[in-house]
Amino acid sequence: MSNFTLRELALIAVSLDDDENERRNKKKKAYWVQEMFKERKKEGEYWTSRRHLLADESKFYSYYHMPKSVFYYILSYIEDSITKKNTTFREAITPEEKLAVTLKYMVSGASVRTLSTSFRLGETTIRSIIKEVCKAIIDKMMGVYMPTPTAEDWLKIADGFNARWNFPNCIGAIDGKHINIIAPPNSGSLYYNYKKHFSIVLLAIVDDKYRFTVVDIGAYGKNSDGGIFASSKLGKRIQNNSLNIPDDKILPGTNIALPHVFVADEAFPLQKHVMRPYPRSRTPSQDQKEFNNRQSRARKVVEDAFGILYQKFEIYNKNIRLNPDVVDDVVLTTCILHNVMRTYNIERNEQYGSSRRPAARAAAFSDLRHLGGNGTAFNVRDAFTAYFKSSAGQLPWSN
Numbered sequence: 001m002s003n004f005t006l007r008e009l010a011l012i013a014v015s016l017d018d019d020e021n022e023r024r025n026k027k028k029k030a031y032w033v034q035e036m037f038k039e040r041k042k043e044g045e046y047w048t049s050r051r052h053l054l055a056d057e058s059k060f061y062s063y064y065h066m067p068k069s070v071f072y073y074i075l076s077y078i079e080d081s082i083t084k085k086n087t088t089f090r091e092a093i094t095p096e097e098k099l100a101v102t103l104k105y106m107v108s109g110a111s112v113r114t115l116s117t118s119f120r121l122g123e124t125t126i127r128s129i130i131k132e133v134c135k136a137i138i139d140k141m142m143g144v145y146m147p148t149p150t151a152e153d154w155l156k157i158a159d160g161f162n163a164r165w166n167f168p169n170c171i172g173a174i175d176g177k178h179i180n181i182i183a184p185p186n187s188g189s190l191y192y193n194y195k196k197h198f199s200i201v202l203l204a205i206v207d208d209k210y211r212f213t214v215v216d217i218g219a220y221g222k223n224s225d226g227g228i229f230a231s232s233k234l235g236k237r238i239q240n241n242s243l244n245i246p247d248d249k250i251l252p253g254t255n256i257a258l259p260h261v262f263v264a265d266e267a268f269p270l271q272k273h274v275m276r277p278y279p280r281s282r283t284p285s286q287d288q289k290e291f292n293n294r295q296s297r298a299r300k301v302v303e304d305a306f307g308i309l310y311q312k313f314e315i316y317n318k319n320i321r322l323n324p325d326v327v328d329d330v331v332l333t334t335c336i337l338h339n340v341m342r343t344y345n346i347e348r349n350e351q352y353g354s355s356r357r358p359a360a361r362a363a364a365f366s367d368l369r370h371l372g373g374n375g376t377a378f379n380v381r382d383a384f385t386a387y388f389k390s391s392a393g394q395l396p397w398s399n
Contacts, residue, residue: 040120045104046097064100065107065312066337070344074337075099078136093121093129101126102133106334109314111321127322134329137336145339149213151246158249158260160208165298167263168251168387172205172213173302174262174274176225180319181327191324193221200324201228202331205262206302211342212335214243218328225267238262238273245273251387258383263299270377275384291385309338 041047053060060068075096082099084092101119104110105126112130116123149157154171161170178199183191191198199221205214216234229235237243248257261275270276277292278284284292310316313334320327388394 034122036117036120044120045118046100050100064103066103066341067344070340071099071103074137074141074340077140078133081136081140082132093125098129098133101129105130106313106315106330106337109316109318127326130322131326131329134326134333137333138329141336141340142332145336145343146212146215149244151244153213154244154246154260155249157207157213158246161298162252164208165301167294167298169249169258169260170263170275170298171245171260172207172262173299174203174205174229174264174268175299175302175306176219176228176267177202177204177306178221179316179327179331181324182319182321184324190220190222197221198319200327200331201225202335203228203232203234204302204305204335205234206305208301209342209346210301210305210308211339212305215332215335217331218324225265226269229268239271241273254387254390256383256387258380258387261380261384263295265299270381272377272380274377275381278381287385287389290388291381294388295384305338308342309334312338312341 049063053063054068057068060071064071078099079095082095086092101115101121104119105112105115110118112123112126115121115126119126121129157171158169162168178193178195178197179202180197180199181191183198187198191200193199200217201219201221201223203216203219203225204212207213214234216228216232219228219232223231234243238245245260248259250257259272261273263275266276266279268274268276275295277295278288280292315330315334320330322330
């Protein structure tokens with residue numbers, strides 16, 4: 001005979017019933033794949049659009065911002081690194097779909113949440129795919145399309161700058177670009193820049209054909225370009241001459257040897273290997289204005305490269321909603337892919353304009369014999385200024 005009253009038995013029954021309902025609800029939530037995602041191969045954007053895109057080259061280019069041949073060329077580099085085996089519980093996502101998701105994220109600027117709905121993949125899965133594909137591209141393709149330049153590489157770039165932009169001994173244009181991000185947790189004002197956005201900085205050197213040769217990514221947005229350059233590994237390697245910069249070279253049509261230099265804007269310091277313009281606040285002379293014009297003509301290459309990067313990857317036109325360390329990998333990956341596309345265009349005989357050089361003449365340059373590569377950075381800049389004034393350094397169309 002039970003010692004419980006009818007009231008107590010009723011309360012126990014209600015409690016047991018509540019526990020049973022709670023267990024049932026937990027079982028309902030403990031699904032492996034959400035119902036929407038089970039239809040990925042029938043309704044997902046990749047699977048529904050793939051056949052149509054492959055049948056139309058122009059649509060494929062519009063969708064991925066690159067030709068089919070380049071897409072599958074990139075895939076051939078990273079396929080082994082991002083391939084996973086199927087399991088008893090689910091089928092692995094194919095490498096091609098992973099690359100498609102990552103490129104769509106970069107070129108469309110769509111949020112991870114939006115891509116989750118359209119591709120029928122979980123948000124966490126998409127974030128994981130982006131990290132995995134970026135790491136594979138960096139590991140497999142950076143050494144091919146953004147290797148550390150050798151002295152021979154720098155000399156080829158210098159020839160290109162002289163032929164295309166009429167600035168001898170120039171081995172690159174350098175500048176910084178702010179990449180807008182969502183404020184990281186507990187970061188204070190570290191990433192808050194003068195434009196009133198949170199950002200990291202892409203510091204880059206660009207060659208004469210708009211390709212990134214060296215990049216330094218991840219500096220806090222609150223710092224200036226000059227401050228970032230001074231504290232960066234890139235700036236220190238230029239300062240201590242550990243970037244394989246070649247020896248001084250004689251300017252065309254003269255017997256004067258000057259250092260190889262990077263051209264930069266006024267935010268950067270004037271150094272032996274970094275040529276910034278004369279300050280406009282000090283009313284430069286006519287000769288100095290001519291130097292500034294020639295220097296700006298060569299330096300705009302880096303601004304154009306950033307413009308191409310932003311046009312190709314619309315992710316840069318919005319605040320990137322990823323952790324800063326992942327943003328660094330995404331930015332580096334886009335720089336590598338940018339170089340892949342530039343190289344592809346170059347190999348298809350893209351026209352770069354006239355390469356006609358001015359006639360080699362040494363007249364009106366004898367006054368520079370006391371200036372050489374061993375002088376101060378101010379003397380080097382003055383030497384370039386005098387060279388541009390001389391008949392040997394005049395632009396081809398000015399003769």
